[in-house]
Amino acid sequence: MTYPTFPPSTTSYLSKYLTKELFEALKDKKTVNGFTLDMAIKSGVENLDSSIGVYAGDEESYELFAPLFDKIIEDYHGFGANKRHKSDRDIHNKSYKELDSKGEYILSTRVRVGRNLAGFPLGTIISKEQRYELEQRVVDVLKELKGELEGEYYPLMGMSRETQNRLINDHFLFKEGDRFLESAGLNRDWAEGRGIFHNYNKTFLVWVNEEDQLRIISMQKGGNLKEVFERLVTALDAIEQKLSFSYSERLGYISSCPTNLGTAMRASVHIKLPKLANNIDKFNSIIKKYHLQIRGVDGEHTQSKGAVFDISNRRRLGVTEVEALDDIYSGVEALIEAERVS
Ligand code: ADP
């Protein structure tokens, strides 16, 4: 393996922080599960338009390759190496109101967390047998959920192309063939051991074995962030009784991409902002002030359509779930106000 060089136009965190010295110091290290620097950086080396460009293979990767990962983590999350993550998902004394009671701006609200099972390597290096074993364990737990969360698991293997496309177009299912995940090893043996669980009205969903082993999702039409978050917490409380997740005292929930450490939570709205779309400076200043992120309507690495944007909390580590929720709540409130008076 030789030191990768990046064209000057590359903006990934990998290209920013992987110095030749760091590369030389880390290139021969290997975690107990066999994860190497080469594997960690492959996605960013092959995809120059990556925003981050690195993935982990297991919890140990974050310690062994800390000289690289910690720089990226500090820059992305503002979380220094001496900090410790804290969790708090109790919103009972929060007075979140419906963000868009007349339904003029917000189309839908979604809150997801990423989770990976303790005792398994992450998806980047998990074996096919382990992936199937993990899928079975997870499905056994999800099938026991009751009440509003009750639903069914649909494996990707054997799902018709038509059903798959419908679920993707309706924003319920992950896409196929993501080149960033492909380079990271996360699409190996596609579609084996992957699938989606959802309740009957598709307000609670679990993706199995995509970028993270689990993406636990609560979503619905409109802007009721509180209701969406509370449903997610109810589901997490139930699932955590049966599954134990990979968690570090320092970094919180372990995820395959460092952007998702900590809370591993992304709370988003799909929101129509035609006036702000034409006033980019104002739009960006609100996004920056409230620590938000803009994505396109079909998820990461896609464009907005018809002035509808995916707005979410950018910080996930070093803030609690409640603080991340405050970022999105106050930020979206400010965006709507700015759109209204523009
Ligand atoms: P993740 O949120 O897990 O990081 P993506 O950004 O790729 O993943 O989004 C996954 C899917 O979730 C996409 O189809 C995207 O359109 C959909 N999505 C995200 N936020 C919302 C939302 N607020 N309402 C409806 N769909 C959403």
Ligand code: IOM
């Ligand atoms: N989380 C991950 N999909 N992403 C940040 C990849 C990247 O663009 O580097």
